[in-house]
Amino acid sequence: MPPTDTTPEAPTPDNAGAGGGSTPGDAPTTDESAPAAKGVSTHKDAAGEGEAAAALPHGAAPGIRFEKVVKRFGDNVVLRELDFTVEPGERVTLIGPSGSGKTTILRLLMTLETLNEGVIWIGDQTLWHMDRDGKRVPANQKHLHEMRKQVGMVFQQFNLFPNMNVLRNLTEGPVRVLGVSKDEAVERARSLLDLVGLADKINAHPTQLSGGQQQRVAIARALAMQPKVLLLDEVTSALDPELVVGVQDLLRDIARQSDLTLLCVTHEMAFAKDISDRVLMFDQGQIVEEGPPDQIFGEPSEQRTRDFLQAVLAS
Amino acid sequence: MTWNWEYTGEILPDLLSGLRYTVIATLVGYVIALILGLVWTLLRRTPYPAVNHAVRWVTEFIRSTPLIPQLYFVFFVLPSLGITLSPLTAGIITLGVHYSTYTAEVYRAGIADVPKGQWEACTALNLPKSRVWLDVILPQAVRRVIPTLGNYLIAMFKDSPMLFAINVAELLYAANRAGSVNGQFLEPMTMVGLLFVVVSVISSILVRRLERRYATH
Amino acid sequence: MADVLGSYNQWLAGAWLTIQLTLLGGALALALALVFGMAGASRHAWVRGLNRLYVEFFRGNATLVLLFWFFYALPLIGLRFTTMFAAVLALGLNIGAYGAEVVRGSIRAVPKAQYEATVALNFTPFQRMRRVLLPQAFALMLPPFGNLIIELMKGTAIVSLVGLVDLTRASKDIQGSSGETIAAFSVALVLYFVIAQMLQLFVRYAERRVDRMLGRRLPSEPSLGTIAAGAPGAGVTG
Numbered sequence: 001m002p003p004t005d006t007t008p009e010a011p012t013p014d015n016a017g018a019g020g021g022s023t024p025g026d027a028p029t030t031d032e033s034a035p036a037a038k039g040v041s042t043h044k045d046a047a048g049e050g051e052a053a054a055a056l057p058h059g060a061a062p063g064i065r066f067e068k069v070v071k072r073f074g075d076n077v078v079l080r081e082l083d084f085t086v087e088p089g090e091r092v093t094l095i096g097p098s099g100s101g102k103t104t105i106l107r108l109l110m111t112l113e114t115l116n117e118g119v120i121w122i123g124d125q126t127l128w129h130m131d132r133d134g135k136r137v138p139a140n141q142k143h144l145h146e147m148r149k150q151v152g153m154v155f156q157q158f159n160l161f162p163n164m165n166v167l168r169n170l171t172e173g174p175v176r177v178l179g180v181s182k183d184e185a186v187e188r189a190r191s192l193l194d195l196v197g198l199a200d201k202i203n204a205h206p207t208q209l210s211g212g213q214q215q216r217v218a219i220a221r222a223l224a225m226q227p228k229v230l231l232l233d234e235v236t237s238a239l240d241p242e243l244v245v246g247v248q249d250l251l252r253d254i255a256r257q258s259d260l261t262l263l264c265v266t267h268e269m270a271f272a273k274d275i276s277d278r279v280l281m282f283d284q285g286q287i288v289e290e291g292p293p294d295q296i297f298g299e300p301s302e303q304r305t306r307d308f309l310q311a312v313l314a315s
Numbered sequence: 316m317t318w319n320w321e322y323t324g325e326i327l328p329d330l331l332s333g334l335r336y337t338v339i340a341t342l343v344g345y346v347i348a349l350i351l352g353l354v355w356t357l358l359r360r361t362p363y364p365a366v367n368h369a370v371r372w373v374t375e376f377i378r379s380t381p382l383i384p385q386l387y388f389v390f391f392v393l394p395s396l397g398i399t400l401s402p403l404t405a406g407i408i409t410l411g412v413h414y415s416t417y418t419a420e421v422y423r424a425g426i427a428d429v430p431k432g433q434w435e436a437c438t439a440l441n442l443p444k445s446r447v448w449l450d451v452i453l454p455q456a457v458r459r460v461i462p463t464l465g466n467y468l469i470a471m472f473k474d475s476p477m478l479f480a481i482n483v484a485e486l487l488y489a490a491n492r493a494g495s496v497n498g499q500f501l502e503p504m505t506m507v508g509l510l511f512v513v514v515s516v517i518s519s520i521l522v523r524r525l526e527r528r529y530a531t532h
Numbered sequence: 533m534a535d536v537l538g539s540y541n542q543w544l545a546g547a548w549l550t551i552q553l554t555l556l557g558g559a560l561a562l563a564l565a566l567v568f569g570m571a572g573a574s575r576h577a578w579v580r581g582l583n584r585l586y587v588e589f590f591r592g593n594a595t596l597v598l599l600f601w602f603f604y605a606l607p608l609i610g611l612r613f614t615t616m617f618a619a620v621l622a623l624g625l626n627i628g629a630y631g632a633e634v635v636r637g638s639i640r641a642v643p644k645a646q647y648e649a650t651v652a653l654n655f656t657p658f659q660r661m662r663r664v665l666l667p668q669a670f671a672l673m674l675p676p677f678g679n680l681i682i683e684l685m686k687g688t689a690i691v692s693l694v695g696l697v698d699l700t701r702a703s704k705d706i707q708g709s710s711g712e713t714i715a716a717f718s719v720a721l722v723l724y725f726v727i728a729q730m731l732q733l734f735v736r737y738a739e740r741r742v743d744r745m746l747g748r749r750l751p752s753e754p755s756l757g758t759i760a761a762g763a764p765g766a767g768v769t770g
Contacts, residue, residue: 110648110651111651112652141657145656148652148654149654151652152652155652159645159646159648160649161646161649161663161668163667163668163745172653173655176655176663177654177655177656177659221653225653376721376725379682379686379728380721380728381685381687381688381689381724382686382689383690383692383700384700384703384720384721385721387707388717388721391713391717392713395714473592473593473594474594476594476596477596477689477690479596479693480692487600500600501605504601505605507597507600508593508597508598508601511592511594512588512589512592512593513592515588515591519591
């Protein structure tokens, strides 16, 4: 099996330029993100991984930037002029009360919701806009299709396809969308199932699996598409309590062994602490507080963060 | 061959008198279907397996065989048993009985559609059986079945031209007669087609309104 | 009774025509249902408009009226069909309109989360439909399709009024020649019932296969939604 970072979908030259990181010519990158971007994609040691981990996507991951992003549902403003940046390869957890707009951020990045105002950058390209005759115009389907190649998502309810067995859930995307040969897709599916510990379930039907197993398959399915950015939307919320830890351990391993830019929405504070480089606390469509997990969970400076953490820990 | 408006005007009164029979057959048949359907449903809930099975097969038989041979059966066979019916009466009865097997199925499904938790709540509250049915189950079931029953009224209206087979003077019969008397079929047949579409479209809009009003989701 | 059963050649020929009409009309109806049903689930308003136009016109009309129209009226403006073709057309167009509503409703009934997963996997709109939405919607379509094919089979009896010798017409001919009214019409009804049961067995078999494919089990008795969906004169809501 060839190194995965030379597969057909990888060579998009978006931000793979040496040393350039996510500092594009026309992208208004903030000052503090430019130096941080350098070499981010290599700052994790790729050596010493297990064989199965070879299935994980590697290569320069793009950063993400929200600029004055507004999202409304009718009269309800979910995100109000939101600004934030995620560095390439950074692992960020979004916490906050429900309805604070965390999941909407992931759904905007996955193009499941349309953007109302503002700009979202993935690497040096805008997600919801494209360039035409030097002007920034709303993206068409083709542009969205190109942009989605970098992004993968794992859902709260797994969303496996019930009309396909486990293997086809994992190969359908690579074969139909990425144009990978069938043999290669099957090979990759096998190593991903190894990785998530479900090699024996390759021919099983999704409904024959437990929730935890289904979620592992869903994680493998997202990884099979070789994304550079992985979105985790409350991935353990729908699981029975005894199955949560297994999925969390798996995600922790994946996060450590890959170069993915990771955005994670969760209510499991211990998991958030474990997996993330940085935590963003949301309330009413705005960031209340941000910082490394130790700081947010240890000595939050905002009253709202303290209230929220207290409420979550009490439950 | 072009459209003749004058001729269209001439045959219109004939068509309207045909429409009268169509409407009568549909409405009276519908009343029969609603009542007889209820009878089937109640019989299927009796504790006697023999009755239950017999009703099931009889309704299944009536539902899965076509209306026209059923019309022939009622109109031509009953006289040999001493019961002579006018074409219209035979048509109404057949239409009503045929569709009663559909309404029976609607009633059954409507009752089955009431969530199991409702029955369990009644048991938990120790309600007497009559209260369970009258206050809890039926009000919910009726809400669910009203739009579907409305659809069957439209369906019966659209099946009523089959009464033509036993020479009931309904809309299609009137059009066919006008056509053969004058040797001109285009205008009467097109008019009948348009009438059906107009009535059906208007009534399905009404049914959709019912659906929204009684929406249970 | 002996006379009636003695004319089994006529019965067989009649039943065969009824079956032929059912299969040909069913094939046409299925094709129309899929095309117009998918049109009804389209993102483009004008494509959905085509669906409404087709569905409202052909569902709103009585098959028999449609048949008379094809048979008597259209030849006058130069469109001439064989009786068989006119019959298949009338039956297929009519049941196809109900089928289109079933297809549209079934596609819309596939959970939105499935659609979202196809977006997350970057499927093209065509692939979303072909690989995920239609296969899953198909399971929802089958029970109402089962109702519709039986409605179509029953509908074929209208051809007896425009001169085709199907099961109904054969029974009338045999009744005329033998004078055995009860026996003739009873045999016709029983034969129709047998055909309907065969169709039902086939549909049940298809349902079981699809359920196995999707790894789920459907209730043994049809739900209100299924009855409403397959009802002549009904649409699928939701």
